[in-house]
Amino acid sequence: MNITANNPLLKSWVSIPENSDFPIQNLPFGIFSTHSENNKRVGVAIGNKVIDIYQLASFGYLNDLEFTASDFEQDFLNPMMLKGKVATRNLRNRISELFEISNTELQNNNEHIQQILFDQNECTMHLPVKIGDYTDFYSSEQHAFNVGCMFRDPDNALLPNWKHIPVGYHGRASSIVASGTPFRRPKGQQKPNAEEPPVFGPCKLLDFELEMAFITFEGKELGEQISTKEADDYIFGMCLFNDWSARDLQKWEYVPLGPFLAKNFVSHISPWIVTLDALEPFRTNGPVQDPKVFPYLEYEGDKHIDIKLEVSIQPENSKETVVTKSNYKHMYWNMNQQLAHHSINGCNIKCGDTMASGTISGPEEGSFGSMLEISWAGSKSVAMADGSERKFIQDNDTVIMRGFAEKDGIRVGFGEVNAKVLPAN
């Protein structure tokens, strides 16, 4: 089926600022409200504008599609996503058609435009998806290697299962919040000194994890599998994901069952879900997987995606400093393999499940995806623009992640996910 909305030649009658993340080839989905009207509804970003999809449907512009206007007057994208891949692809194609420069259906109706197009700065963005289950993978080889070196043994940094299994764990959905939601530094048990008993108090080694997440459509029945070949049809789209981590809590608690309170106090996602369709032009090949993987993890074609990522730290009342630049293409395991692995035992995937990549670290210094790695467990500092230094994240720091894919002059971006750390209470 043709993804007509991806045509690089398309231009919109809405003006698109240079270097915008949201040209007509993107059209990501989110949930917004305006400052004048409280009700939440589905929006699509274009340039500096938000398209009100509920109003678009109410005025009859989406009549030939599988949706009713009420599917878009919702607190979350889930009712829209429940219609599946084909319906949401047709929806994006139709929005593209309406906003294409030669189409006059809406372009010539100023009265409708007033009620359909809003400036992004008059809108509040909300958590886009009602997340049922959250799974966090651990699929960047460099990250797993770096952590293995620091937490265990440099000579055996990767555990024996790592290149056979897309390792993951079940996280907690309740504490995943919208970008811009401030949070308190977590408290918990730590054991800073091997010879002394554990201590309790505010986390001292607060860290971000640079990740991306994919959001699923409704999967299959319990007991069924999703193959690597079918996986694309079960993935709605992707967002930026900051999986905050308390390293001192993590080190003390993680044996034998893995992370718990070090990871579930908060995670932030970016407001716009970029569809997997919009990312298709940016596919790229992944690493050679050696040893050979089991047949259920084999895949055909380019299933990795070239998405440039960066993280900044902004101290209070100060400029931001970029502390790392990485790329989603550095993943060892791709989403198709993750989803195939997740369901190989019959585990059922639901609409709105969120699956994070794990920290995305590139192969060299300067591209690591966490302060744990950037400061190499606190052994070196990063200079900030204001003259201060960081090994981990301090109170009142804001951490900002950005990402975009770019090819042949078309840039499909994610905007940003940001969050400010408040002192522990």
Ligand code: CA
């Ligand atoms: Ca993580």
